Structure formats: structure tokens, C-alpha cells
Amino acid sequence: MYSEKVMEHFMNPRNVGEIENADGVGQVGNPKCGDIMKMYLKIEDGIIVDVKFKTFGCGSAIATSSMATEMIMGKTIDEALSLTNRAVADALDGLPPVKMHCSVLAEQAVKSAIYDYAQKN
């Protein structure tokens, strides 16, 4: 049911945790399942230099968030804003259709954290 990459990121998620004094913090909820995701960004000169996430969400949410943090690390804000949940799912060699709603959590958390950063600056 799940690709090897999904299982690998689920078992060994990257960038789990919090960032103290983060420049942007996003928190989003998934209306489909009630799960919550929190995303922390450290931004210097318009570049995402660190990112961490925390979730109580399912394995697919963990795997997509882990992959999403890897995909935006070192990128500009504009590049991070253009990341779609579809691109993250593709990078994981796909998700079961019934689990695509979980990947939305990661995309929205990134956007929400950048929005929080923009409001503060």
C-alpha cells in the first residue's frame, strides 16, 4: 500500500521538533481527520536555513512533512511557497489516494509559517 520512501520517512522522519525563537510558526488542522501540524521556520536573508515540524497526525502526514522539510531547506521563501502537496507526494513515489488529504497538512503548514513570518516582518 505504501511506497518504500513513504515507509522510510515514516520510520526515520527528518527535522522533527521545535525551533526556539523561530522566525515563522505555522499551525494548521486537517478538517478531514482533525489532525494538527505545527511547522517552525528559521529564515535568514530570505532563505530558509532551518525548519522543524511536530504532528499528532498519521504516518502519511509524518512522511509528507518530513519530505517537505527536506524540500524547502535552503530554499528561498518564494520557492517554498510554490511547493505543492502533489510535488511532495510525487517525491515520495506517491501516496494512496485515500491518504492524499494528509499531505495537504504539510503544504498548508509551510504556507502558514511563511505567512506568520511575513506578518512579523
Added chain:
Amino acid sequence: MYSEKVMEHFMNPRNVGEIENADGVGQVGNPKCGDIMKMYLKIEDGIIVDVKFKTFGCGSAIATSSMATEMIMGKTIDEALSLTNRAVADALDGLPPVKMHCSVLAEQAVKSAIYDYAQKN
């Protein structure tokens, strides 16, 4: 949002894994979110002597399954069959209403594993 007991079982889930040559195996899916749960039972003389579970589900699914396995360990089949998701949630000092559907997974997986055992015997 989550009780201390929920967080504790989420961080340190009990009885995660598989049982080889289990006497009963149940697998159920959650129509609300697409998550899957697998439950393994070892039964001797009508008593549940071992139980393990595996899931790709969210933190609430992990916590309720962990608690459910503790509640049925050493119990008779009839006692295990009468376990409700409400009783498991209560034992965890409650779940947010939006996450009650996750606790259904644990109850159904126990019943499904017992049904599998009954069919084989």
C-alpha cells in the same frame, strides 16, 4: 488539547509489533481518514495471553490502541469483546471529540481479531 495519558501512550506505545503464528489477526480500516490498524492475539484456554498492534494511524489511534492492548491483556475473550472505544477513551482521560473516530479503530481491530480466531477454531 490532549490529556497527559494520551501523550504518554503516544510517546511510549505499549505492545507495538506483530505476533508470529497469532491465533487471531484483525485488520480494519478507518473510513474517516483511510488509516489502517492490524491487531494480533495469542489466545490460550480462552484467555488473551499476548496482544500486539501495528498502525500507520495518527497519535490518537496509537494511544487508544496502546491502552486497548493493556486493557485486554490477560482477559477472557468475552471481556475483550465487551471493550468499547468509549471505555478506552475514558481510561485515557478523554480524547478531543474530533478524534473519537480514531479510537473506533482499536475497538474494531480487537473484535476483528477475535472473529478471526473464532472462525479458525
